[in-house]
Amino acid sequence: MKTIIISLITFLLLTSCGRDGRDGRAYLSFSWDVYVDEYSDDNYSIPVVIEELTYYDTEPGTYSYEYYCSDGIGNYWGYEGTYTITIFWGEEGGFIRDGDDAPDSFYDFDLTGDGSSFHLLKGKKKHESLDKGRINIAQYKKMYVGEKDTRSVKSSAGEITITKKKFLLLKN
16 A cells, blocks of 8 residues: 555656746847848858848857948958857746746847847848858958957847957958
8 A cells, every 4th residue: 555655646746747848949030231242151040042131040059150241332341250149948847837938039130331230129021132142252352450349139039149350351
C-alpha cells in the first residue's frame, strides 16, 4: 500500500508541472533612403532581394553588414558594422501552472546616407526592393572616416545593439 501511495504522489508531482512558455520570435525589416545603392550582410535569414518594410523571420545572433551609397554626381561612401538580435525567453512552467509565452520582437533597420539605425516598431509594407550586388566593389577602395559608433536600443518591443563605421569609396 505504501508503495502505491508513493507511486501515486510521484506520478501527480511529475504530471502536475506546467509547460514552459514559448520563446519569442525575432523579425527584421529594412528601409532605406535614396542614397543607398546596395546592402549585404551575413544573416542567412535575409534574402538576396530585400522588400522594404517586409518582416523576415530571423534567428538571434550577431551579424555583420555593409552598405554602399552614392549621390548621383560621383560621390560614393558606405557603412559597415554589426547588429545583434536578441529574443525574449518564455517563462518556465511551475508547479500546476504553465509559463507565459514571450512576446515577439520586431526590428526596423533604417539605412540612410547619414548612417544606419534601428527602431523597435512595426511599420507598413512598401513595394520597393533593394538588390544585393548592384555596385562593382572591385573598382573601389575603402577609406575609413570618423569613429566606430556602438548603440543599444531597448524597449518593450525588444533589444538591439548596432555598431557602425563610415567609409568613403574611392576609384582604384
